[in-house]
Amino acid sequence: MACAPAALAGCSLGSSDQHSILHRHSLVIGVKGDQPGLGLLVNGHYQGFDVDVATYVATRLGVPASRITFRTTPSSVREKAIEDGTVDMVVATYSITPARKTQVTFAGPYYVAHQDTLVRTSDRSITSVHDLARKKICAVKGSNSWRRITDERSIPAVPVDVATYSDCMPLLMNGRIDAFSTDDLILAGFAAGHPDVHLIGAPFTDEKYGIGMRKGDLAGCEAVNRILTGMYQDGSAGRFLDHWFADTGAKLTTSVPQFEGCS
Incomplete structure (x- = not known):
């Protein structure tokens, strides 16, 4: 099978696995549909940093934008969507964790958020994560963010369960929760244009956003890592970040992240 010029880096590895993302005519990519600046569905079209990264990677794997299908993939179903083939890969603020690596092969990270x-x-009582004790916080199904507060740091915050990140903003605005804590890029996207909310500017984790694919697709993972390196080296990553977050006040990093290694 001949390989498109843009995909030569991946072709050198080869892959006989029918589930590999290499040498595909088309790709179905899972993204978020409710995260401004990252993955947002607007009038039938997806837009945001994750969408730009996914498109960049796919085109360099030899799949043009016209043969990419984006599919909304909430946090609660990301692993299942990859395992059952609903999507070929996931680019959806998907933090790399040891537990997830037992189910999914991750390329990247393509960005390290905090x-x-x-x-x-109007609320001046919260200036650090420790101030969330006994405060109501948003707990999105399938997300680890709230557990990093209650479980990892043993801070007795009060989780309020919701299905998606977009459910958190109205709860914060109307006072039903006290805080919305997750990755700074996600929060910056939601906060844009809302002067009545603000980031406290006290980050306390590294969130390594990975590109999830079928467990064991090491050739695909290694090819994507090379593509991600090129994305930073040619300035595309910086342009994507500036486009979506330059006016949000988020502290952006435009150097190549340290990759986790494919496994």
């Missing part, structure tokens, strides 16, 4: 906290501008 968990921070969004509060109402």
Whole structure:
């Protein structure tokens, strides 16, 4: 099978696995549909940093934009969607964790975010993660963010369960929760244009965003890592970040992240 010029780096590895993302005519990519600046479905079209990264990777694997299908993939179903073939890969603020690596092969990270906290501008009682004790916080199904507070740091915050990240903003705005804590890029996207909320600017984790694919697709993973390196070296990553977050106040990193290694 002949390989497109853009995909030569991946072709050198070869792959006989029918589930590999290499040498595909088309790709179905899982993204978020409710995260401004990252993955947002607007009038039938997906847009955001994750969408730009996914498109960059796919085109360099030899799959043009016209043969990419984006599919909304909430946090709660990412592993299942990969395992059952609903999507070929996931680019959806998908933090690499030891537990997830037992089910999914991750390329990247393509960006390292940091968990921070969004509060109402009028609330001056929360200036660090420790101030979330006995405060109501948003707990998105399938996300680890709230557990990094209650479980990892043993801070007795009060989780309020919701299905998706977009459910958190109205709860914060109307006072039903006190804080919305997750990755700073996610929060920056939601906070854009809302002067009545602000990031406290007290990050406390590294969130390594990976590109999830079928467990064991090492050739595909290694090819994607080379593509991601090129994305930073040619300035595309910086342009994507500036386009979506330059006016949000988020502290952006435009150097190549240290990759986790494929496994």
